[in-house]
Amino acid sequence: MKFTIALLAGDGIGPEVINEAVKVSDAIAKKFNHEITWTPALTGACAIDAVGVPYPDETHEICMKADAVLFGAIGHPKYDNDPTSPVRPEQGLLLMRKKLGLFANIRPTFTFPSLIDNSPLKRERIEGTDLVFIRELTGGIYFGEKGRKDDGETAYDTCTYTRVEVQRLAKKGFELAMTRTKKLCCVDKANVMETSRLWRETVQAMEKDYPEVEVSYEFVDAVAMRLVQWPNSYDVLITENLFGDILTDEASVISGSMGLMPSASVGEHTSLYEPIHGSYPQATGLNIANPLATVLSAAMMFEDTFGLKEEAAAIRAVVNKSLEQGIITEDLAIKDAKAYKTSEVGDWLVANL
Amino acid sequence: MKFTIALLAGDGIGPEVINEAVKVSDAIAKKFNHEITWTPALTGACAIDAVGVPYPDETHEICMKADAVLFGAIGHPKYDNDPTSPVRPEQGLLLMRKKLGLFANIRPTFTFPSLIDNSPLKRERIEGTDLVFIRELTGGIYFGEKGRKDDGETAYDTCTYTRVEVQRLAKKGFELAMTRTKKLCCVDKANVMETSRLWRETVQAMEKDYPEVEVSYEFVDAVAMRLVQWPNSYDVLITENLFGDILTDEASVISGSMGLMPSASVGEHTSLYEPIHGSYPQATGLNIANPLATVLSAAMMFEDTFGLKEEAAAIRAVVNKSLEQGIITEDLAIKDAKAYKTSEVGDWLVANL
Numbered sequence: 001m002k003f004t005i006a007l008l009a010g011d012g013i014g015p016e017v018i019n020e021a022v023k024v025s026d027a028i029a030k031k032f033n034h035e036i037t038w039t040p041a042l043t044g045a046c047a048i049d050a051v052g053v054p055y056p057d058e059t060h061e062i063c064m065k066a067d068a069v070l071f072g073a074i075g076h077p078k079y080d081n082d083p084t085s086p087v088r089p090e091q092g093l094l095l096m097r098k099k100l101g102l103f104a105n106i107r108p109t110f111t112f113p114s115l116i117d118n119s120p121l122k123r124e125r126i127e128g129t130d131l132v133f134i135r136e137l138t139g140g141i142y143f144g145e146k147g148r149k150d151d152g153e154t155a156y157d158t159c160t161y162t163r164v165e166v167q168r169l170a171k172k173g174f175e176l177a178m179t180r181t182k183k184l185c186c187v188d189k190a191n192v193m194e195t196s197r198l199w200r201e202t203v204q205a206m207e208k209d210y211p212e213v214e215v216s217y218e219f220v221d222a223v224a225m226r227l228v229q230w231p232n233s234y235d236v237l238i239t240e241n242l243f244g245d246i247l248t249d250e251a252s253v254i255s256g257s258m259g260l261m262p263s264a265s266v267g268e269h270t271s272l273y274e275p276i277h278g279s280y281p282q283a284t285g286l287n288i289a290n291p292l293a294t295v296l297s298a299a300m301m302f303e304d305t306f307g308l309k310e311e312a313a314a315i316r317a318v319v320n321k322s323l324e325q326g327i328i329t330e331d332l333a334i335k336d337a338k339a340y341k342t343s344e345v346g347d348w349l350v351a352n353l
Numbered sequence: 354m355k356f357t358i359a360l361l362a363g364d365g366i367g368p369e370v371i372n373e374a375v376k377v378s379d380a381i382a383k384k385f386n387h388e389i390t391w392t393p394a395l396t397g398a399c400a401i402d403a404v405g406v407p408y409p410d411e412t413h414e415i416c417m418k419a420d421a422v423l424f425g426a427i428g429h430p431k432y433d434n435d436p437t438s439p440v441r442p443e444q445g446l447l448l449m450r451k452k453l454g455l456f457a458n459i460r461p462t463f464t465f466p467s468l469i470d471n472s473p474l475k476r477e478r479i480e481g482t483d484l485v486f487i488r489e490l491t492g493g494i495y496f497g498e499k500g501r502k503d504d505g506e507t508a509y510d511t512c513t514y515t516r517v518e519v520q521r522l523a524k525k526g527f528e529l530a531m532t533r534t535k536k537l538c539c540v541d542k543a544n545v546m547e548t549s550r551l552w553r554e555t556v557q558a559m560e561k562d563y564p565e566v567e568v569s570y571e572f573v574d575a576v577a578m579r580l581v582q583w584p585n586s587y588d589v590l591i592t593e594n595l596f597g598d599i600l601t602d603e604a605s606v607i608s609g610s611m612g613l614m615p616s617a618s619v620g621e622h623t624s625l626y627e628p629i630h631g632s633y634p635q636a637t638g639l640n641i642a643n644p645l646a647t648v649l650s651a652a653m654m655f656e657d658t659f660g661l662k663e664e665a666a667a668i669r670a671v672v673n674k675s676l677e678q679g680i681i682t683e684d685l686a687i688k689d690a691k692a693y694k695t696s697e698v699g700d701w702l703v704a705n706l
């Protein structure tokens with residue numbers, strides 16, 4: 001097969017982790033006789049610096065034409081202290097999501113046996129955790145009308161959802177649940193919010209189309225608790241944009257393997273794959289960042305977008321092997337385990353594929 | 354001193370835990386020569402059953418006239434499967450908060466040395482945790498305009514805040530921080546929400562009035578992570594209603610002592626004290642619920658509303674003693690520790706005051 005992948009390295013450690021994912025992807029392509037064309041494009045703070053906007057039209061064109069987008073991370077400390085500044089890297093992220101129609105963000109949280117002790121949770125709480133959030137990504141309070149009234153003394157944000165938006169997101173949830181343990185949890189705040197009531201009634205009406213899926217409805221505050229208490233009691237969870245933002249981040253730290261968690265954003269056009277960790281500015285250029293979340297995002301891309309299960313499995317297998325053999329970056333090196341450099345981990349993966 | 358306390362036992366285990374808090378409060382009053390008049394009133398599902406509404410006017414009158422309100426819990430499973438039903442116990446809660454002007458919900462999370470092993474977190478992560486959330490309770494998306502458009506196909510909720518609302522809440526935060534380690538964290542989503550930008554600019558402008566307080570600004574998703582990773586790195590946190598709902602619940606489980614966490618809601622009229630746990634319907638009438646969160650809520654009431662520090666300290670001391678001596682209800686009895694009944698714990702506290 002031949003594919004074109006838009007390569008959005010972004011800011012901070014983005015370019016370093018992307019680099020290793022490219023090495024591994026190229027090695028896999030070679031091994032299985034595929035041909036990848038990488039098309040680099042600017043986004044984030046580096047795009048602001050270069051052309052004044054965080055998601056340039058040219059980048060969008062490249063993404064639209066590609067078969068998939070592989071994305072690093074964006075964000076730079078110079079924008080951190082003033083979230084009100086007119087041009088910010090995150091706007092690029094939001095614009096990219098909206099323009100690419102990436103309405104579903106798929107975020108698995110799972111554990112690696114060899115890394116369980118990195119979790120802040122006790123072993124017996126976290127063992128066996130394997131859940132997936134599907135977060136709505138192009139609606140809700142992120143994109144609703146917002147502004148000021150009364151000379152700036154009153155601010156407002158509007159959270160809006162249409163039934164169609166809920167349906168297409170929930171469909172992804174039901175479909176994913178069918179391929180797993182057939183358990184789906186719809187997370188909302190239906191005791192307070194009208195949008196949540198629309199979510200709940202829409203999902204309830206879809207239940208009959210998936211009679212095998214057992215659906216539960218839980219309030220977002222209850223899920224925030226149970227994620228810490230019994231994360232392994234969940235399988236697939238669907239939720240709206242803001243709740244998803246909070247809960248997926250909460251879920252990511254419980255595994256103890258935050259630096260390893262991949263994600264996919266899918267929707268109307270090209271799908272995008274990215275590690276869930278951020279741009280980690282302090283580590284920029286030090287060759288110490290953990291590339292595995294990006295490598296595993298590439299595995300998701302092979303499987304979900306290109307339909308290449310064997311290739312994806314090969315990537316996952318070599319990642320597991322690297323962990324078992326202690327070929328790890330410093331974030332995972334507890335006690336006095338040896339820490340490898342970002343590029344050394346990538347080299348090892350390529351050599352052992 | 355003489356006080357009148359409105360007693361809102363509510364639903365589920367509410368009456369049982371309230372009963373023990375009354376016993377302990379009466380014993381303290383006797384010991385220190387105070388006179389308490391308790392005025393019971395209906396709220397929640399039991400009020401719906403009795404008079405058709407969850408927060409009757411008569412109850413409101415009683416609360417307004419009282420020196421403080423001691424509240425149990427509300428909620429009944431018969432309302433749980435349909436959060437869209439027109440009359441629901443939670444509406445009573447929201448109406449009570451609004452009509453009593455309870456704009457600040459104060460929720461400490463701390464640990465008891467003897468209970469640390471109940472936490473889902475590892476000992477070294479949770480040890481020393483002692484933080485307080487001040488959650489805004491009468492604004493935001495809870496009370497903004499909400500409804501449907503397009504024949505019910507589109508739902509919306511509006512989150513609104515005024516500068517004055519933020520100021521009065523933040524003032525509580527700064528003042529509390531001054532009595533503690535002088536660290537204040539303002540939790541928002543200023544990279545996305547306009548209301549959050551108003552929160553941030555308002556708090557920033559207040560910093561100069563409290564030069565000793567070190568203020569940090571963190572995004573809600575980052576706080577959801579750090580609460581699990583390093584809960585002991587926080588002291589006082591202020592936040593808006595919905596974020597507070599999610600984060601205070603998350604925080605409550607990390608301590609391993611959820612059944613012991615008290616809370617206060619304060620504002621324009623009478624202050625209200627309540628355990629943070631819910632109505633725990635399955636345990637209703639079994640005399641097994643943990644009364645300590647309600648007893649500790651009474652301690653907060655003695656200290657914060659009546660200004661009686663010594664009395665509050667005496668309650669806290671006897672609670673600590675009961676835990677050390679293993680006079681605990683079944684929720685805390687790990688392994689094969691003996692479990693006491695709700696009323697036995699109350700009796701023991703009274704006998705040992």
Ligand SMILES: CC(C)[C@H](C(=O)O)[C@@H](O)C(=O)O
Nearest residue numbers: 090091093094245544545574
């Ligand atoms: C940077 C920010 C706008 C973004 C979000 O809130 O969606 C981030 O937190 C994320 O989850 O990708």
Ligand SMILES: CC(C)[C@H](C(=O)O)[C@@H](O)C(=O)O
Nearest residue numbers: 191192221443444446447598
């Ligand atoms: C019952 C519900 C409306 C309420 C809230 O969301 O405020 C509860 O979760 C709480 O935190 O007291």
